[in-house]
Amino acid sequence: MFSAVVGLVVLVALWEGYKAVGNPDGTVLLGVRVLPRADDLSMPHVWDMLQRLGRPELTGGRPVWQVVLSASLFTLGITAVGFVAGAVIGLLLAVAMQRFRIVERGLLPYVILSQTVPLVALAPLIAGWGGTIWPEWMTVALIAAYLAFFPVAVGMLRGLQSPQAAGVELMRSYAAGWWRTLLKLRFPASLPYLFPALRLAGAAAVVGAVVGEISTGTRGGIGRLIIEYSREATSDPAKVYTAMLGAALLGLVVAALVSLLELPLMRHRRRVSVVTM
Template sequence: MTESSTLAASAAGVLEPAAEPRRPRLVGNGRGGATVRGLGYPIAAFVLLLAAWELVKTLVPENGVSIGDQRVLPRTSDGALPHVWAVLTVLGEKDGKRSVGATLLHTAGFTLGLALLALVLGTVVGSALAVLMQRFSVVERGLLPYVIVSQTVPLIALAPLVAGWGGRVVIAGQPWKPWMSIVVIAAYLVFFPVAIGVLRGLQSPAKASVELLHSCAAGWWRTLLHLRLPAAVPYLLPALRLGAAAAVIGVVVAEISTGTAGGIGRQIIVFSQQSTGNAARLYAAVIAAALLGVVLTTLVGLAEFALRRYSRPGHSSGDIR
């Protein structure tokens, strides 16, 4: 067994939570049943949402409900709130050379690719900042307040600035592309939950675990690799879920703010200009954008499955350097 393996095994022994008594296994209550229930809840919630949609469409007058000059319930005409089946059937309508469904699929694929890049970039930057803040307490005290304050800047105000700065940047002789600005803007939303989550995870190992590795002549780098980073995984995964949703939001808002064509954000603007009498196309584009968040979160779920060996509770927390 190598020295690195010995250190990792020693730390794992200290971090391992106390064994819980085994519970009797119930027949028919295996992983298959849990998986079915896990899939059934979101499907049931989606069905209830559609039912509520149609209920509002049926009960609320087309002009909505107003008390005096104040509208308290929205309009439910086809131009404001189409039927569910109208949104589904509009996918087969022609939109130039392609159908509406094909157009949404093409633009959603473009936006999904940018959201993935933003998620990766934000995760790398956020994790690097977290490691830096964990290593140097003075950096944490000086940088963390600005990391928090950075999220108060409105994204719609930041997008034109990033696009303007990017127009003056040249990387390896290649000019800055508009999609690069969109990735940077979306990554700006992603890095915050990742940085906070990873920092909390890096500080979570018990002091006894850190002292054990130090007694084995392990420096900061080995302690980081064999103890702190594995302990940070359970904190990173929820942050990635938040980051995945933020990446999609950031890309869509950036596409709209910068006027970049090819993505679902720009397609929402196009369909909104066509929805004078029927908003079915606009709703279809908005739902497609929402489904992108589900797709990206599912991809993060695959990462959780790959890192499931580290996703165990019982790590002691403490302010450790």
Template sequence: MLATAFAAVVLVVLLWEGYKWVGQQTGDRVPGTDIELLVDTDDLTMPHAKDILGEFVADVRDGRSTLPMSLYLLKKAWFTLQEAAVGFFLGLVVGLALAVFMLRWRVVERGLLPWINVSQTVPLIALAPIIVTWGRLNDLPDLLSISLIAAYLTFFPVAVSALRGLQSPNAADVELMRSYAASWRTTLFKLRLPAARAYLFPAFKIAATLSVVGAIVGEISIGTKTGLGRAILEFAQRYAVFPERLYASVIGAAALGLSVFGLITLAERMFVGRTREAST
């Protein structure tokens, strides 16, 4: 897995530098034509990969102190991770609860599922200030408000995938449970939840990465002084002077998203391994 990730990074760097070299040789035009390239290749728009990577060991101001960029981003990522983790678990609970309710009562599914889908069409950048303002009026910490924004993105894939997974058992298996006089709750825990495992973990992976996105958007929206969202906002304001720093902060955010994705993948492998051991 690490070898694949390293190979992917090398490929991206080669494509980046190759595109930049071609653009600088042709005046930002497709070779042999007068068609302009989609993205300019000047150092402001596309800094060299070595300059971006070198920024991770450069010093940046953090309040009254100075830190290497890598440690600075790691410090910011820790705050964002906390917000994303709370949002992930909130979204997990809400999503699973909605799936169970919709499974139990079909009228709830017909009435609620369309609105769950519609909820994801609301622009998060417009919703975030509303949630933060409501939280501050009710004396809630900004961390919780940002976590609610992350949960808003997180609950949707969990609810939809969990519902599909809970409905996945064959009708014959459900009838067999009924013939044993199993209650609805017993059928849920003994049949439907194990059958939904194949649907839940992919949803958890999507939800985990979305929780990071929601946390960063929330940080940018409220102008918090912590988190990767704040770092991205600050470096975006100084992009004309230090474009490499903005790219470095975006890479840090991507690394955090990949990290939480990897944690869920690891949890899935551990859970599947224990399940197989228990079955044998």
């Protein structure tokens, strides 16, 4: 938590510092803009964004912060569905690849290759598959799951393969089968690999949900709100950044929830390690 606050303070300082000394027209090198414009239209002050959160979205309407919060909660629900689905798929794939070497050799390249498909092209395809069978939000959840399964599958596979040969041989000497070895040895050893992968999966699920909402036009979420607010970028630039701030905070919330899940399991693992020693 402390590091997150420090990181936020540093980000604000860098933003305001560049705005104070940066070129309003941007820095151009060999005809290519290498640094963004520092004018109020492109980079409004942080306090202007915060003030805009407290003002009504439209005349007589709700404050912007309420609209952003409602949209973020909508996207959070979709992200949670996609994250859980992606994590379960990733775990199952990792277990299958660890159990059968031929599955790892045949499947892992395609798992890696799957992440090269552009989401902008994938979203309409998934929406077309669903048609009227499932609601729009489920298409967005599938896109989030598509991005979330990859880090879990790769990280968990590495974790399941991390036990030393001596530990595996010890389990065999106890006549422990594959399933018991998985539960008693491989899965506990994989926890330090699993939770960083889950944090990456959470961030990827947020990105997938936001991009999916933008690509499919799903209403009610923060992705759609970014599109709607971007139409007012020339007249109300701070309003655009309020939606982006909501998306960024959504990613932090998902990462924090994963960290809360990590604490009891890792504490139990450390306790078991101490007792074993």
